[in-house]
Amino acid sequence: MTSSSPSAGTRSAATTPVAGSDDAIAAAVSTIRRNIATFGGGFPGDTTVGDRYPLRPAEGGIPVGGNRGWTTSFRTGMLWLAWELTGDEVFHDAARIDVADFERRVRDEEDLDTHDLGFLYTLSTVAAWRLIGDEAARDASLLAADHLMRRFLEPAGIIQAWGDLSDPAQRGRTIIDSLMNMPLLTWAGEQTGDERFADAVRRHTEQLREHILREDDSTFHTFYWDAETGQPLRGATEQGAFDESCWARGQAWGVYGFAMNYAVTGDERLLEASRRCAEYFLRHLPSDDVPFWDLVYTDGSDAPRDSSAAAIVVCGLFELATVETDAERAAEWTARANAILASLIAHYTPAVPEASDALLLHSVYDLPKGNGVDEGTLWGDYFYLEALMRATRPEWRKYW
Ligand code: GLY
Numbered sequence: 001m002t003s004s005s006p007s008a009g010t011r012s013a014a015t016t017p018v019a020g021s022d023d024a025i026a027a028a029v030s031t032i033r034r035n036i037a038t039f040g041g042g043f044p045g046d047t048t049v050g051d052r053y054p055l056r057p058a059e060g061g062i063p064v065g066g067n068r069g070w071t072t073s074f075r076t077g078m079l080w081l082a083w084e085l086t087g088d089e090v091f092h093d094a095a096r097i098d099v100a101d102f103e104r105r106v107r108d109e110e111d112l113d114t115h116d117l118g119f120l121y122t123l124s125t126v127a128a129w130r131l132i133g134d135e136a137a138r139d140a141s142l143l144a145a146d147h148l149m150r151r152f153l154e155p156a157g158i159i160q161a162w163g164d165l166s167d168p169a170q171r172g173r174t175i176i177d178s179l180m181n182m183p184l185l186t187w188a189g190e191q192t193g194d195e196r197f198a199d200a201v202r203r204h205t206e207q208l209r210e211h212i213l214r215e216d217d218s219t220f221h222t223f224y225w226d227a228e229t230g231q232p233l234r235g236a237t238e239q240g241a242f243d244e245s246c247w248a249r250g251q252a253w254g255v256y257g258f259a260m261n262y263a264v265t266g267d268e269r270l271l272e273a274s275r276r277c278a279e280y281f282l283r284h285l286p287s288d289d290v291p292f293w294d295l296v297y298t299d300g301s302d303a304p305r306d307s308s309a310a311a312i313v314v315c316g317l318f319e320l321a322t323v324e325t326d327a328e329r330a331a332e333w334t335a336r337a338n339a340i341l342a343s344l345i346a347h348y349t350p351a352v353p354e355a356s357d358a359l360l361l362h363s364v365y366d367l368p369k370g371n372g373v374d375e376g377t378l379w380g381d382y383f384y385l386e387a388l389m390r391a392t393r394p395e396w397r398k399y400w
Contacts, residue, residue: 018338018391020345025085025388027349028359028381032082035075035357039065041101043072044269044357045364047372051356062111067101070116074382077100077123077399078359081385084396092132099128103140106147115161115174117148118181123382124393126187127399128296137193145188148181149200155230157203161222172227175238176212176219176250179205183400186264187262198265201317205261209273211235212254217280218246218295219254239366241294248291248309251281256316260400263323274320281313282336288344293364304373307348308363308380314341314387319398341387 035044035053044053055065058260078100083091100201102124106112121144128137151160151265163170177215182201183187211232212223220235240247258274261267283293291313293306294296317337324330350356358376365372389396 016390018341018345021388021392024349024361024391025385027112027353028388029082029086031350031353031357031359032078032385033088033090034353036079036090038244038357039075041065041097042064043067043075044378046071046378046395047363047374048356051358051361051376052351053357053376053378057387060111061273067098068111070114071378072098073102073123074378075125078128078385079381079391080123080399081382084131085389085393095124099124099134103136106140106143107146112144112147112166113162114188115151115159115178117144118178118184119379122181122184122187123399126184128172129248130216130397130399132357136381137259140254141184142188142191145184145197148184149196152200152204153225153227154195156205156207156225156227156232158225159200159232160227172203172233174208174212174225175222177253177256178207179261180253180400181206182257182261183264186261189375201261201267202205204268205258205265206233206267207271209258209269213273213276216315219250219277220356239368241296241368244279245293246284247276248287248293248295248306249312251277251295251314252309252316255281255313256319259316259320259323263319271323271325274316275324278320278333278336280315280318283343287366289340290348290362293367304364304367305348306364307344307360308377308383310340310344310348311360311380311383311387312346313337315383315390318390337387338391341391344384344387 039232043056045056059065059068072084076095079091079095121141125137125141128134129141153160158174161173161175161178185197185201210312210399212220221237222241223235224233226233235243237247255274258270262270263275285291286299290305290307292301296301314337317333321330321333348360348362356376359381361376362374363377363380365377367373
């Protein structure tokens with residue numbers, strides 16, 4: 001095992017820096033450092049409240065600051081990124097404290113009834129395995145992947161998103177975000193040689209491409225299958241404006257998720273799906289390149305923005321550019337990613353790092369439920385820092 005930072009201080013000569021990216025990284029790192037002192041081993045909430053993260057509230061027997069829900073690993077992922085960017089052991093040590101708690105969470109089977117095991121374990125324990133060869137973290141990652149496989153429903157060939165598998169309200173329901181949870185299964189398949197993992201990835205992503213992506217290139221947020229017969233039923237939203245609207249973050253998950261799953265399956269229809277999601281997303285951006293929370297809103301609307309969707313799409317466009325088979329289109333994806341990132345840096349970050357615990361301001365978690373509207377979010381912060389990493393260090397190896 002080594003604890004030397006793999007990419008600290010490196011920069012490819014081919015990189016054209018996005019305006020302000022070095023200062024943006026310095027500001028982000030200073031906030032992450034301060035948050036280690038603020039939160040200690042406790043986990044912050046999903047979103048800020050008035051630009052400050054509260055400690056994660058207690059729920060279901062898990063105490064305040066406990067490791068529950070789907071977003072805690074974004075903090076861990078930021079710690080790993082900050083370590084890679086700086087080489088400062090304070091980030092490495094804090095990340096390892098989080099990783100130990102993720103190992104405990106999966107061993108104790110605590111709050112695992114979710115497809116989001118991919119987000120949770122990719123950015124914590126898989127990253128620990130990739131970066132420092134941590135064997136205990138590898139074992140925990142494989143346990144998490146086994147749990148995720150329990151959600152694979154035959155004969156539909158899909159991974160159920162939420163809830164206990166016997167919950168009739170959630171039975172057979174998938175969501176577009178799940179594309180980002182497939183890399184945990186891909187990684188587990190590579191580690192074990194067990195073909196069940198790759199088969200689940202191939203079938204689930206194929207079902208989403210077929211049914212969650214609509215003819216006009218927009219996406220449903222969620223889609224239901226009949227779990228008994230395997231028949232596709234209907235699209236529906238949970239966090240978007242209405243069932244037929246295009247929830248901005250979902251479309252961003254589509255860009256990134258289809259591109260990553262194309263890279264591992266080689267299925268060219270997934271590459272085309274990522275391109276279609278990207279084109280739709282880019283066509284529906286307002287003039288400052290940061291989307292409203294749902295893509296039905298356009299310039300002139302007073303609807304809130306979702307800067308987290310912008311941060312995700314920057315990473316997705318960079319990923320799409322790396323797997324794109326057409327060089328001209330790859331250059332276009334990179335140029336659009338750089339423009340969105342420049343707007344985030346210039347207009348969606350705190351004036352000074354001390355002004356907020358978040359790296360990125362003006363995101364939306366769930367507007368229909370009034371949850372985290374115009375606030376910082378843990379995932380917005382993570383993908384903003386990943387975007388900065390990708391923009392400035394294209395040789396960086398992703399955790400996904
Ligand atoms: N994955 C849940 C969300 O994007 O809100």
